[in-house]
Amino acid sequence: MKDLLKKFENKEPEIVFNWKDPETDAEGWTVINSLRGGAAGGGTRMRKGLDMNEVLSLAKTMEVKFSVSGPAIGGAKSGINFDPNDPRKKGVLERWYKAVSPLLKNYYGTGGDLNVDEIHEVIPMTEDCGVWHPQEGVFNGHFKPTEADKINRIGQLRQGVIKVIENPNFSPDVNRKYTVADMITGYGVAEAARHYYDIYGGTIVGKKAIVQGFGNVGSAAAFYLAQMGAKVVGIIDRDGGVINEDGFSFEEITTLFLNKDGNKLVAANMIPFAEINEKIWSMGAQVFAPCAASRLVTKDQVDSMIASGLEVISSGANVPFADKEIFFGPIMEETDKKVSLIPDFIANCGMARVFAYFMEKKVQMTDEAIFSDTSNRIKNAIQNAHAINSDKKNISATAFEIALKQLV
Numbered sequence: 290m291k292d293l294l295k296k297f298e299n300k301e302p303e304i305v306f307n308w309k310d311p312e313t314d315a316e317g318w319t320v321i322n323s324l325r326g327g328a329a330g331g332g333t334r335m336r337k338g339l340d341m342n343e344v345l346s347l348a349k350t351m352e353v354k355f356s357v358s359g360p361a362i363g364g365a366k367s368g369i370n371f372d373p374n375d376p377r378k379k380g381v382l383e384r385w386y387k388a389v390s391p392l393l394k395n396y397y398g399t400g401g402d403l404n405v406d407e408i409h410e411v412i413p414m415t416e417d418c419g420v421w422h423p424q425e426g427v428f429n430g431h432f433k434p435t436e437a438d439k440i441n442r443i444g445q446l447r448q449g450v451i452k453v454i455e456n457p458n459f460s461p462d463v464n465r466k467y468t469v470a471d472m473i474t475g476y477g478v479a480e481a482a483r484h485y486y487d488i489y490g491g492t493i494v495g496k497k498a499i500v501q502g503f504g505n506v507g508s509a510a511a512f513y514l515a516q517m518g519a520k521v522v523g524i525i526d527r528d529g530g531v532i533n534e535d536g537f538s539f540e541e542i543t544t545l546f547l548n549k550d551g552n553k554l555v556a557a558n559m560i561p562f563a564e565i566n567e568k569i570w571s572m573g574a575q576v577f578a579p580c581a582a583s584r585l586v587t588k589d590q591v592d593s594m595i596a597s598g599l600e601v602i603s604s605g606a607n608v609p610f611a612d613k614e615i616f617f618g619p620i621m622e623e624t625d626k627k628v629s630l631i632p633d634f635i636a637n638c639g640m641a642r643v644f645a646y647f648m649e650k651k652v653q654m655t656d657e658a659i660f661s662d663t664s665n666r667i668k669n670a671i672q673n674a675h676a677i678n679s680d681k682k683n684i685s686a687t688a689f690e691i692a693l694k695q696l697v
Contacts, residue, residue, distance in 0.1 A: 290686050291617075293693040298615050302345060303363070308388045315371035315381045319389055320348040323363035324396055325696070328430030330355065330644070331366035332402030333411060335373045335382070343583075344368035346615040350607050351641070353616075354634040356692040357670045358641035360648060362431050365397055373404035383414055390418040396430035399423045400640065403582070407470050408451050422446055424644055432648065446647040449654060456656040461512055461546045469643060469659055475509020475580065477639030477663050478605040481631045482576050483517055484668045485601050488675050489629065494518035496600070497536060497574040501525050502581030504552035506605040506637065508545070510578045515542040519576060523569045526554035527581070530565040534572065573597040580605030587611050588620045595628055600681075604633040617689065625685040632685040634692065635670045639663045 304321035318341045321329045331351040344366045352364025367389065371381050382405070386393075393399065393415060400423055401407030407423075415423045422443045428434055434442060452469050454460040459476070460467045483493045498519045500511045503526045511521050520536025524545070531537075531545070531554070548555045560568075570593035577594055579586050579602065586609045591599075602609075602624065612618020624630050642663045646652055653659075670688065678687040 290690040290693065293697050294617055294689060296697050297693055298349065302348060305341070306389065306392065307341075308385060310371075310381055310384055312384070313371065313375075313377055313381055315369055315385075317367065317369040317385050317389075318344045319365060319367045319392060319397065320344045321363060321365040321397060322348040322352050324430065325352070325363035326361045326431045327433070328396045328398065328427045329363035329365035330398040330424070330427050330641070331364055332400040333367040333369070333385075333405045334402035335369040335371055335378070335404045337370065337372040339368045339370045341368075347607060349615055350634065352696060353689070353692045354638050354641050356695045357635055358638040358666060359645040360427065360431055362427060365399075366402075367399055382410055383417070386411075386414045386420075387418050390415065390420050393418075393420045393423060393426050394429065396426045398425070398427035398644070400644065401470070408468065412447075412451075424648070427644075427648065438650075442648055442650070445652065445654070446644065449647040449659065450643065452654065452656075452659070454656050459656050459660055461543050465547070469656075470640065471505060472509045473639035473643050473660070473663055474637050475506045475511075475605065475639075476513050476660060477642075477667055478506060478510040478578050478580060478603050478636050479513035479517065480664045481636035481667050481671065482514065482519070482578070482601055482603040484664075484671050485603070485629060485631060488668075488671055489679075489681050493576070495520065496576050497522045497572070498576035498578065499523045499525070499569060499572065499574040499594070501577070501579045501585070502606065503545075503549060503554035504580070507578070507580030508549055510580050510603075510605055511542050512546050514576070514578070515539040522574055523565070523572055524554060525562075525565050525569050527562070528553065529559040529562045530554065530569065531556045531558060532560060532565065532568065532572070570594050571597045575600040577602045578605050579609035582606060583608045584611050585609065586620070588623070591620065591624050591628075599628050601629040601631065603631045603636045605637050607633050607637065609633065617686075621685065625683055627682065629681045630685045631671065632688050635667055635688060638667065642666050
């Protein structure tokens, strides 16, 4: 596995597109690791301090993710180094998409990511540039459909991603019109933990869980974990968090979800960050869902959780560990050897899978069909790892080997 990984990590990306905004100091990159299958896909993120290496590592991560979620295409990513809270953000994004639109027409598909919203920014802005849909390049490069087929499938994709969830089993409040895109990634993170117990033995019901981050992914993961009977005992977010040693009820988690301010946890009994960061890692949780930014989880935090009875980590964040390596750094490797670690490219593949699902010919557009398709894809990936190595340790190493054999 290490040799395959080295080969994959060291391979130069096929395309690096670099852009400098003429009106601000924003700089952007699209990195296409490969045009495997004629196309590549990966979302667009924006944050101050982002650099090309971050974009490259995420592009490689996407390529591994597609080996699980489908379609069989290359990995890519776009990143813009700019403060997303700057009032000039809209103009920066509009100029960025205009510059990158030839790629989006021919062989690159994108979507929302950190600080860039799929529905309110990516779709309307790419449309204004003459791109039918942000995934049009994947259709043209990989599927090569007839014009009529392309119109049908893009229609399906458009409708599906922004589809409002009507089934109360999948939505915290059907009256608030949450979409598939809002909920699917966090759903996959929770399902990965559930499938882990079903496949390796045990049950998620009654397990204590810690969730890191309360944005789209973390809040949805907490909602679905509580719904399936896990006890969420702690949530840690940027500015602080909440703890309940007996576990928050499903109703309490739903209320926290509905009360969040954008991507921020809001609660009357918020514990300041420094204080909760001292306490939360040794609370005795069996399940950990890191769903905040990349590269935050430290060795000390993992060691504390393992010493307190941690059983499984379901990775909602891409590359959650504070390693500098693209994939399998020392913290991740050591964690994988000590505890069950479901890697990001399986646990958080929900959105990538939804895109792949809607790109197929005529699919069912019900909430049940969409969500269970993602759940089954995650279950199959965990089962494939279990078939090769039934031990509860080294799940990530096994899953990487399966993926890399398809890519290298």
